[in-house]
Amino acid sequence: MAICKPGPFGQPSGKIGNTIFYMLKGQPVCRSNGKPGKATLKQKANQQEMKVTMELLKPMKDFINVSFKLESEGSVKNPHNLATSYNKKQALSGEYPNIKVDYNKVVLSRGLLESAADLKVSKGADGLRLNWNSNITEDGGTDDILMVLVSHPTKKQASIFLNAARRADGSCFLPLDKDWMMREQMEVYACFKSSNEKLISDSTYVGNLNGVPDSPLEKAEKVKYQVVKDRFDLLAADYDQKRMDYAEGVITTKAFRYLEKEYQVLKEKLKHMPGKPS
Known part of the structure; x- marks a missing residue:
């Protein structure tokens, strides 16, 4: 444009x-x-970056419309434009065709209000508990309002709390009413807005809950690794036995060398293959 x-x-x-x-x-x-003509590699990378960014932000629309409202006022950009620009540049990692979100770099607000300090999150039976330092050291007030977003990437959904608590409260409980929410990956973000809604803080990445599932590429790499590992384990047992037979002259040199070569090739391949168990 x-x-x-x-x-x-x-x-x-x-x-x-x-x-x-x-x-x-x-x-x-x-x-x-x-x-359009045939896309270049650079164009394909840009297209995937945009796709990944859009999938990240789509469930966050209601939060972004509030968190980027102040910054968008007086400009030709709307809140979604700003969120897209920040996160396409800062919150992605990897190379095409394996570009993905780096969740601890996601930006959901920018502002001058004092950010949340010492934010911690923990799981309860049917929701999350957030704790933070309620002391004010710079710009901010006890009546500042805590906004929280819980991203559920595996379901492409988000739980949004625009008025979760006051800064002075120091803690709050966020109810999550669907059973799967407590089992699936969660990425938690928070920011403060002033009570008069004229100021907002930078967003803070609070943390991950329930871990991060393997990507399709990582799953495929693990399957390939296991196939080679199973073959190597089977071959290794045979190799150990044949090595003794060879030493005793039971088998011929040619047969043993074929076996030994495959054994060494698979052994070296496993050292460098992705998909190893962590």
Whole structure:
């Protein structure tokens, strides 16, 4: 998308050739409408980055509309634009085609209000308990409101608490009403907004609960590793026996060397294969 400045015949509007002209928040812009050619590797990487970012942010819409509202005011960007820009640049890791979210780098708010200090999260029977330091050292007030987002990546959902507690409370309980929530991966984020809603803090990554499941690539690597490991274990037992038979002259040199070569190849392969048990 490009900014389009008015020409001698005024501001164009609509489609001209393969270009579409329109207004966005009072600013004239234009974009192409032609059929794209074959994507380069760099373009494919950018497309996957955008896809992963959109999948991350889609369940967080209601939170983002509040947390980025102040920053978006007076600009041509909306809250979702800001969230997309921050997280596409900062919260992704890996190379195409294995780009994924780095959850401890996700950004859900930016502001000047004092952030939550010493935030800790723990699981209860039917929800989460958050604790934090309620003391104020810089900009902030006891009536600041805690906002919490619990991301459920495996279900592509999020639990949102826009008024979880006051800063002065020092703790709060977040009820999670679905059984699967307490078993699946959870990524917890929090920020404070002032009681008059004119200030907001940077978001804080509180932590992960229930671990992170393997990606499709990691699952495939583990399967491949186990296939090779099973073959090696079977071969190793045979190799140990044949080595003694060879030493005693029971088997021929050629037969033993074929076995020994496969044994050594698999042994070396296992050293460098991904998918090993941690």
